[in-house]
Amino acid sequence: MNILVINCGSSSLKFQVIDTETSNVLAKGLCERIGIDGSITYENVRDKSGKIKEDTQIEDHKKAISLVLDALTDVKTGVIRNLSEIGAVGHRIVHGGEKFTKSVVVTPEVIAAIREVSDLAPLHNPANLTGIQACQALMPNTPMVAVFDTAFHQTMPEKAYRYAIPKRLYTDYKIRRYGFHGTSHAFVSSEIAKVLGKDAKELKTIVCHLGNGASVSAVEYGKCIDTSMGLTPLEGLIMGTRSGDLDPAVVEYIAGKENTDAAGVLSILNKESGVLGLSDGLSSDFRDLWKAREDGNQDAALALDAWAYRVVKYIGAYAAAMNGVDVICFTAGVGENDTKSRKLIYKNLGYLGVEIDDAVNDSTRGEIAELSTPSSKVRVFVFPTNEELAIARETYDLVK
């Protein structure tokens, strides 16, 4: 079945059409600057026709979806003849709160429930909903499925997800840890079990999703028991522009010193911090940071060391939480491609019995590879994530 996968942001919309029988991407692209001016980038992957980018007025998400559907059915560039060849649409939804523990077919009740948890993700959930409604308007007879970033982490035990704050703040406002990147953690932890010829239920796996946004998860016997992001994606690892863990008292202190409010400080912590902040504004891109480090830039060196140190601490914590670990996976932009950042992490894992073949690490970019040696006590892999394929499969499973 052909599934249209939609990932809708406030001013952007990413899409892919995936044939779930072959797992092949037929077409993909991106609408940007929606509501500002607009452009669409489209690629017919099936026929390898190359990327086409066109600047065009995109006043809202409905217009963006209609441009996407036009491109998909265009006689020259298209991959389908008409919209009936799309069996279902899978939508990435950032926050499912406690309501959604798995993907669901979209109904009016589901839309209302996503709206209800929107104050937990005020930038993302309303944009995700706009994407659903725009698709429903243009494809009224096609089933829609909502796939939540938080759902995989709903198996965390209460001792892992509760913050040590007054209970009423949890019961009244649902303030707790939720975790994100769930589709990626679920995909990588289940696919690696297949590669090992095992059932995920036999393995203790730590997945390190290291991209611009980054999180680690502890997956014990197929279920997530802890993950590093919290109420929002700000908690946990040092990321491209996000601080990750820090003393909450920092918020008031910065607000006082910089003469701003909580929202102003959160903007600094989300957008100006992480390796970007540590490197004194140099870059959030690890390629730039390594180049600067090699040119002697001390801030870039510190940013990379502090970033890796935080990952090492989380791996240690999750090995302890599961009382052992069988498999560690590196995934996402940095985890899949950045051989030097991986080395900064694994050189501190010897205490777990991890042994790595440096030559394999140094030559592995963007492909599945086992980095550990045959005598390593823990198996360590690079496993490229594929959130769109995971969303397409979830969608197919619900509508087939």
Ligand code: ADP
């Ligand atoms: P996100 O989905 O969170 O935006 P990605 O998983 O796509 O992020 O990761 C993007 C990041 O991956 C880039 O900012 C860059 O730091 C890093 N990256 C991508 N390719 C490489 C590479 N070849 N070497 C080092 N870092 C890379």
